[in-house]
Amino acid sequence: VTVLGSSSSIPRPDRACSCYLVRRGELAIAFDMGSGSFANLRRHLPAEDVTAVVISHMHPDHFLDLIPMRYALRYGPRANGRKVRLLLPPDGEQLLRKMADAFDSESCVDYLGDVYEISAYDPTRALHLGDATLTFAPTAHYIPTFAVRYQADGASLTFSADTALEPRVCELGRATDLFLCEATLLPGVHETNGRGHLSAREAGAMAREADARRLILTHYGSETSDAELISEARATFNGEITVADDHLKLAIG
Ligand SMILES: [Zn+2]
Numbered sequence: 001v002t003v004l005g006s007s008s009s010i011p012r013p014d015r016a017c018s019c020y021l022v023r024r025g026e027l028a029i030a031f032d033m034g035s036g037s038f039a040n041l042r043r044h045l046p047a048e049d050v051t052a053v054v055i056s057h058m059h060p061d062h063f064l065d066l067i068p069m070r071y072a073l074r075y076g077p078r079a080n081g082r083k084v085r086l087l088l089p090p091d092g093e094q095l096l097r098k099m100a101d102a103f104d105s106e107s108c109v110d111y112l113g114d115v116y117e118i119s120a121y122d123p124t125r126a127l128h129l130g131d132a133t134l135t136f137a138p139t140a141h142y143i144p145t146f147a148v149r150y151q152a153d154g155a156s157l158t159f160s161a162d163t164a165l166e167p168r169v170c171e172l173g174r175a176t177d178l179f180l181c182e183a184t185l186l187p188g189v190h191e192t193n194g195r196g197h198l199s200a201r202e203a204g205a206m207a208r209e210a211d212a213r214r215l216i217l218t219h220y221g222s223e224t225s226d227a228e229l230i231s232e233a234r235a236t237f238n239g240e241i242t243v244a245d246d247h248l249k250l251a252i253g
């Protein structure tokens with residue numbers, strides 16, 4: 001897996017919003033396509049070589065770069081090579097099309113559908129892409145959001161998406177090799193309008209509850225250092241802890 005966006009909702013220099021690229025042979029699955037992440041993706045492979053993009057939820061820091069990716073697929077050097085599968089959460093297509101409807105159609109038959117093969121995933125069922133299996137769990141967030149587990153050849157990665165403490169996400173990540181977990185909240189900061197995110201300490205608690213082998217902290221803001229994030233998560237999790245960084249590559253398994 002290559003981290004292509006490790007920032008929380010505000011992208012910053014050298015750190016884009018949510019995106020993780022999992023590659024195995026010809027298979028290349030991007031989980032989320034947040035603001036700034038598509039430029040990062042281009043360092044690793046051309047847009048046409050992406051098998052599928054899977055979007056966890058319809059917050060802009062998780063899907064906005066589907067638009068620049070669309071430009072690459074439509075006007076790039078290998079334009080119209082083939083459509084990329086775009087797997088959205090239920091009802092995601094409606095929101096995405098509403099946004100795209102505000103843009104000039106550029107004489108396209110279908111602004112998005114010309115380059116993406118769009119469908120909604122059913123979060124209650126397993127999804128097969130090549131020899132990989134994806135399974136989902138609803139998270140505790142402000143809008144419908146789905147954590148996802150990628151599994152292939154006995155190795156697994158679980159991506160928390162955006163969530164507060166949620167046992168169903170821990171269950172999804174049971175004994176996973178890599179648990180990519182959000183750590184948005186600063187230590188001691190409490191959400192006032194309902195819960196929807198985790199602190200690094202809570203991310204550690206989620207990893208412990210899931211019995212994950214390794215915790216990768218991600219979706220964090222600019223106010224914390226790696227050392228702070230790790231020491232917070234260390235308070236609750238004994239396994240290996242890594243702070244995600246854009247272009248960081250990790251083997252799954
Ligand atoms: Zn987010």
Ligand SMILES: [Zn+2]
Nearest residue numbers: 057059141162
């Ligand atoms: Zn969100």
